[in-house]
Amino acid sequence: MPELPEVETIKRDLEKEVVGRRITAVEGDWPKTVSEPEFAIFQKEVTGRKIKALKRRAKNLIISLDKEYLLVHFKMTGHMLVADAGELHKDHWAVKEASSPLADRVNQFIHLAFYLDNGKVMALSDLRKFARVSLVSKERLDTLLAHLGPEPLEDDFDLELFKKQLSGKKGYIKQILLQQEVVAGIGNIYADEILFDAKILPLRKVTDLSNIELKKIYKSIVKILSKAVDLRGTSTSDFRDAAGEKGKYTDIRKVYRRTGEPCLAGCGGVVQRVKISGRSAHYCPNCQK
């Protein structure tokens, strides 16, 4: 699932391509992609609207139109691509070169396409079809996003705020880091990478963590997410940027989806995987305590 760094990458890519453009047509082959209003109304309402700005909040992409907003949640396998409209044929890209990033299989599942007034198209590719797009008012947008915790890369996210967000929380630190009301935007990839960086085991109880350990986790959250934004996200699975290219954090990740491989800290240990309430956690039993 695209997490903060992946959605931020898409947002920054799209910003250069679509801000100021008018949407001339909307097409889709999977009406459920639009959660509100119903697809035909969505299509009619969005056509002719101008894209004013883009924002990211947690794992959501927010596209400001005049007065209203497109709220996009990519869920498992969704990502937004921009290319020449002429290349898009209904639900796939007609790419001539196999070396083109658009030819990559995960970019070929187009279920919603916004045609723009500059001959380009902004298209949602989503193999699993769980991504959702809504057209909402400001008030509705605020309601839908109200539960989200602080943005970890904003200036107001300091150690005190992090501790405050954890207060009263029970459970394993890995689980708690995934809760969007605690810190916004962290998912399975970066929770594992953050805990490796902080040298804390994913199965540690939040209530048992010392102040020094909490500080380490806080610092690792900021460090790892910033690094992942710089490297344009992780593509161990379906994530691609707006040009269809893979993120480079994949190459420097330490534990996520490296089960059975040697620990990159050189401790001699092997990366392990454990299930914590249905989600995998990857960790080094030597480095993490």
Ligand SMILES: [Zn+2]
């Ligand atoms: Zn290790």
